[in-house]
Amino acid sequence: MAFRPSLRPGAPLLRRDATHLQVGTSPGIVIPDRPGLLPFLRLLDGARDVARLEELAPARCPELVGRIRPLLLELRAAGAVVDGATLVRPRIDHEVALQHDAGSASLVGSARALLEAAGLTHLDSTEPALIVLASHGEPARSDFERATLLGIDHLPVVVDEDRVRIGPLVSPGRAPCVSCHDRHRADWDPAWPALVHQLGRASTILLPAAVSAVATHAAAGELAVEVLTHAAGGPARTTGRCLVVGPAHDARTFWPVAFHPGCSCDLLTAA
Numbered sequence: 001m002a003f004r005p006s007l008r009p010g011a012p013l014l015r016r017d018a019t020h021l022q023v024g025t026s027p028g029i030v031i032p033d034r035p036g037l038l039p040f041l042r043l044l045d046g047a048r049d050v051a052r053l054e055e056l057a058p059a060r061c062p063e064l065v066g067r068i069r070p071l072l073l074e075l076r077a078a079g080a081v082v083d084g085a086t087l088v089r090p091r092i093d094h095e096v097a098l099q100h101d102a103g104s105a106s107l108v109g110s111a112r113a114l115l116e117a118a119g120l121t122h123l124d125s126t127e128p129a130l131i132v133l134a135s136h137g138e139p140a141r142s143d144f145e146r147a148t149l150l151g152i153d154h155l156p157v158v159v160d161e162d163r164v165r166i167g168p169l170v171s172p173g174r175a176p177c178v179s180c181h182d183r184h185r186a187d188w189d190p191a192w193p194a195l196v197h198q199l200g201r202a203s204t205i206l207l208p209a210a211v212s213a214v215a216t217h218a219a220a221g222e223l224a225v226e227v228l229t230h231a232a233g234g235p236a237r238t239t240g241r242c243l244v245v246g247p248a249h250d251a252r253t254f255w256p257v258a259f260h261p262g263c264s265c266d267l268l269t270a271a
């Protein structure tokens, strides 16, 4: 693809002194000035290729002498100019399904906006490679049955009191599952199976969660990172681990989830 010169994205073009220009301020790249250089630099929008710039230069910056191509290579070597073709936002084709209930809608909505801004294209796929299952409170375990049976990767997201738990990201047969998680919990809390049985029932009193708005957005950012990592082929941080965000917006806790010897999920790939 043709080189389409662009000034450094986001960097202001400034006059440093009578004989120098400067691109950017962090810390900035200093360029010796010469007649016609400033209007020429303003032509570098990342859309025009070198041939087009050579056509435009005589009319737009008649004072500029010398050949255009070596000048551009010099500016590129200095870092003042980059190839505009590399600045185009990538389109990420990855089949994802974002599922949520009412109590997790704002978290998933924020994550959706981030993923769309990042270029992810299929967030309501009917044939997903990844299902995000968000819920307010621990969900009924039957919610995971379909994904497990079909061998679809799935990521639980639980709005839990004043924090948000993301994970474990289950790749059926290849990474520890929600049942592994429950069996480990039952090892130290014998009543856990009885409690799990009641999860997701309408009779379970569940007041609105107390996750702050900023912690919700922070969790949405972390969720978006997990989905983008999955789209890129992983490994995601929540494979074999849970990530808990909150109660403070900058509070993060990871804890591991291993295959449980009593869970048969690791036999899926052995079969």
Ligand SMILES: [Zn+2]
Residues within 6 Å of the ligand: 176, 177, 178, 179, 180, 181, 259, 260, 263, 264, 265, 266
């Ligand atoms: Zn398991």
